[in-house]
Amino acid sequence: MNAAQELPVTVLGQQSLWEVVWKLMHLRLVILVSGFRRAKLRNKIMMIILWLLLLGFLGFIFFLSFLALHFLNSPELTLYIGDVSPWLEVVPALIFSGAFLGLLLTSFGVLLQALYLAGDMEFLLAAPIPIRAVFTAKLLQAILPNFGLVCLFALPVLYGLGASNRYNFLYYPLVLILLTALALAATGISSLLVMVVVRIFPARRVAEVLGFLGAILSFLCSQTGQLANINHFSPNQASQALGLVKMVNTSWSPLAWAGRGLVNVGKGNWLEGGGLVLVTVILASLVFGAALVTSERLFYSGWASLQNKSRKKKAPRTAQTRAQTYIIPVAERRTPGTIRAIMMKDWLVLRRDLRNMSQLVTPLILGVVYAFMLLRNGGGRADGLGDAPAWMAGMLKNLSLYFSVGLALFVGWMLLGRLAGMGFSQEGKNYWLLKSAPVSIGRLVAAKYLVAYLPTALLSGVFLLATWMIQRAPISTLLYSLPVIGLCIAGNAGINLTFGITGANLAWEDPRQMQKSASGCLGALASFIYLPVSLLLFFGPPVAAMAFELPEIIGQMVGLVLGGVFSLACAVVPLWLVSGRVARLGEK
């Protein structure tokens, strides 16, 4: 056969772009439905309940928005606070801006997964279907889940606004059209951003960083309520906040055009409103189209798949830097070689894998937040009213530091949940290396125990020291509290590691599946019961001694013996009971 000849090929029906897009989207639908059908009955019921709750939530937000906006528009209120309608008219622009930014950010992660990590791109691009269809389907898949979430919050508010202001009927379909157009534009831009970023950094690394940032941000957001001083929110700050809202509605922002256009259409200003809506939709469609074509070309030409190697290559480690890696405290040097090796390896892997880091940084943030709160409240000193007896004032003062011990243990408890609870699971498919090596079960468990215990004890100890300095409590209380922390964490580490062994899952692909949920919950529950019991044993006797006007030192000694025995028993006995399981881990 010479080069000019072509193989006779029968093309089984020329498929149009949208036909293929539909097929690809339908495949996702089939996977979704099949996943539901094959789920356990319990999960099916849970899913149905979740959907019903979501629908209820949607209705609730609509009703709430309607009532709130109706109230804000009421003439009675206008008499007191003036006309708020100019502020209410900013709401659509505000929601569109928020939705656009939200979709831009959330689509990034979804598109990273869909284009680079899902692993089906090569399969799809090799098939006799238009490349554009593949990209269109991928972008649509990226939009749908986040768009659904945006609609869940935005639609009821915007419809509530329309209903309370008695906007024109055209307002309602236009809300949906504008949200869709802006979602398409945001996802298009996001796809280009993904390609640029992956050109510089490996896709998996980007996913790890995203996960890390996402976890930290969501945690920080959850704690902003603690940090914010809402009680001292001044009218000046309120007007500044409203000024920021007004800034969104600037005349040059296409997102503001959408909001203004919508409000004008609602009010019946057809020309101005219709024009703004039309311009926004056309602009969003153009952005989406351009992004689609560009991303398709960048991907197919290899630009977006080939990492830019021009970035600075890591310098090979010199003898000095190698030595730095192995600088370890004297205490660790005294541990046997295998235990030390496992400890060093675990800490190195934990430090380098950002997926772990997000779980580890959480207790640190929590510690900082609560330390800040203590500092802000003047160190939480319990000075009393002045007429309390001296022993009571002293006891309250010490109690506040004993409370800090509880807080330090709580911070440590969160870290232990990750380090000890998933100590074995984090080995995953690499566990064969440890299992086929001549490492005894005792040493393996000891290494995993120390990997969890040492950083937790250090963190809690530092936290306690910081709060002691803030509270300016007596040194004797600190000297008692430090061994208490060490012993309490010892027991807690034993309990968490025990449940980590019984619930170990070495076959995970996603780190979130590291520990079986039942075992993780039981571990958290057991350590949650352990903590107050051990604290009662440690601090009950010194508090009782103070109450009976006995020397505090006697109470502390009794507490140390009672709590110490209990903590050490919890550190050793549960682990001894499950040590047999370690030998059989990974054999299923």
Added chain:
Amino acid sequence: MMTSPLPLIETQHLVKRYGDKLAVDDVSFSVYGGEIFGFLGPNGAGKTTTIKMIVGLLQPTSGIAKVGGYDVQKQPMQAKSINGYVPDESNLYPKLTGRELLRFVGDLYGLSRQQTERRAEELLRLFDLTQAGDDTIDSYSHGMQQKTALAAALVHDPKALVLDEPTVGLDPKSARLIKDILRQMSERGAAIFLSTHILEIAERMCDRIGIINQGRLIAVGSMEELRRGSSAAAGAEISLEDIFLSLTGGAEYAEIAEVLK
């Protein structure tokens, strides 16, 4: 070739049962020092299960696996100390660098820091990984990961080496390097137990071959012995492929060829 009279790898009536399924059924064989033993079998025949029991990753339902004369179940530390293992999927800690992994393995096997450093550098050089030695393993190609796994198995200079499909995904140069290393190790008296699907490797490299099918060891011997015992065809030209197919059943292959015609 130097062959030791003592078996360094030995299984006695090894059985592994998963519920009703018998994965490995009464498998007994010995691999002597200085010998390369090829372990062949179709997919799902029980090769990896047998290997996992030899290296102490899986508890046998019954029977004994010994390495260097030590029972893997009763004296696991001694047995594992003289064993090296390369799994079929080289799952290595992705966030460690190649050099760190070798140091870690050296520590696990109780080597001194100096010994570990020296061996790690030697092996990295041997496997052409010196440049990549400070990169994390997740940036390695499949072949590089495979070579790193082999280097990790060799850090402590094992007397017995168990390899599960060691040449899969390797370029010809790396595959040749691995074959040379295995040959050298066997010449120095180590026992090599090698599972492979590449019959040409088994035929050319292995001193003796064991064929497992449906959990049972159906043939063990040198190529000559297998040829003599085979019912596939008469004559000296019979290949390992013919023997393998005749023993494990090749009807399905003919059927596939018919479909593809």
